[in-house]
């Protein structure tokens with residue numbers, strides 16, 4: 001019996017299996033998983049006629065089983081495309097969402113022709129997808145990635161290496177719910193040569209913003225696979241905004257701007273918090289569904 005298989009046959013079989021299990025996007029999922037199982041550069045199409053070894057076939061069928069059990073494709077293959085790059089994820093990092101790309105678009109609109117050196121702070125970096133995408137697009141930018149989770153920061157470092165950005169970033173484990181968080185950021189900027197100023201020109205943040213009572217109602221793929229610390233924003237979803245906004249000015253340079261992702265139903269509450277801490281709402285950026293998604297503030 002031959003130990004070689006044909007990609008078209010495997011794909012068709014995989015798509016059928018996913019369809020039978022009512023997976024919403026069977027064709028795309030099967031193509032991504034087969035491409036990953038055989039280390040194919042790009043994504044396999046049905047018309048591609050590629051010979052597949054038994055080992056690769058077994059890997060693909062293992063992926064199919066996991067998908068049928070409800071695991072998201074990105075968690076199965078361990079990475080997700082975001083903006084212009086592919087980012088490694090792990091069980092400690094949020095699966096990057098297309099909605100967060102609105103932050104990169106908003107930043108690029110303002111800074112893409114900027115010639116000066118820029119310091120970027122990414123609060124709650126997760127995989128690093130937001131901060132790394134920004135400094136990858138801008139020339140002359142350095143990045144401080146902050147997260148409460150050490151294993152997430154390790155993933156930022158791996159992603160920075162893959163993008164050839166390691167020399168432009170530093171990571172620091174900090175909890176913004178602790179009183180000393182600003183002081184700890186300043187200690188880092190003071191000791192790291194990469195940062196000549198201890199304030200930042202751009203601050204980006206996608207904090208946890210789901211109301212605690214809503215977590216149970218989330219899709220299984222989110223609830224079971226995204227870390228709780230990256231989702232739970234407290235009783236009204238605004239715990240992190242309150243903690244960060246209180247001291248934000250101490251980190252922002254004179255002409256600096258901040259871009260925060262928000263829950264699409266949180267704008268009214270967030271406006272009150274901004275006012276309380278004397279921050280200005282400059283603009284609200286919508287996501288691809290037309291929802292309020294990113295606030296630009298200073």
Ligand SMILES: C[S@@+](CC[C@H](N)C(=O)[O-])C[C@H]1O[C@@H](n2cnc3c(N)ncnc32)[C@H](O)[C@@H]1O
Pocket residue numbers: 093094095096097100123124125126127128129130146147148149152174175176177206207208209229230231240
């Ligand atoms: C919604 S996720 C965003 C991750 C990533 N920026 C993205 O957009 O994919 C929020 C991130 O904030 C981090 N985080 C949550 N609470 C934190 C806290 N109190 N201090 C610092 N980081 C925190 C989580 O570990 C998580 O990585």
